[in-house]
Amino acid sequence: MAEKQKSDLLLSRMLPLPVLRRLRAQRTVPAEAFDAVTIFFSDIVGFTTIAANSTPMEVINMLNMLxxxxxxxxxxxxxYKVETIGDAYMAVSGLPQRNGNRHASEIADMSLSLMRSLEGASVPHSPNEPLRIRAGVNTGPCVAGVVGTTMPRYCLFGDTINTASRMESTGEAMKIHISETTKKALDEFGNYEVESRGFIEIPGKGNMETFWLVNKLGDVEPHNQCRKLDDYDSNLLELLIRS
Incomplete structure (x- = not known):
């Protein structure tokens, strides 16, 4: 029973729980279309340079802590956290369980919180080098489903994901770059501070007006309650042994 619980816990971290239940019951899970979700992408600014000047263990340790x-x-x-690929982090709200029109505000609140958590952070093995991320957000329809049998993965497909990735790659350090569709979704809540970036050329998309998500009005979360990167154990080997 204890080993089964460990196995269930591991599987629940690889696939969403509702999808896992259907997979067990039906053996296959059909792809599902979602009318509106909000996608978040981030990556580390200057990661290639940081990796080139670090040992492989230092890079793994940094990514593990982050x-x-x-x-x-x-x-x-x-x-829902979809996946990490290298230094890229992808998350989504609005699937696998729909949450009405809350998905944009959930991702916006999360994005602002993550940015605050990294204020003043530095590369763990190079304290004089700041650790900064770029973030991009987009809202729209997508299709999601389990792909593969040997190592099944819950994957998202559609132009919404591509645009979110472009928002991240064309953004700036420690800023949240959002699309017009996300801006319109946040306008429905009326308590987000958003600034227009103007029209810029987005690879594969053409000329688009994009925006910066600056703040949530009336947000009272104290900055000093956000945990810093240094709060985590920097010894990766010890973490692996304990787990």
Missing amino acids: YRLFDEKIQEYNV
């Missing part, structure tokens, strides 16, 4: 911080923070929101 994403443990992210994983802990997103549990406070109605958000």
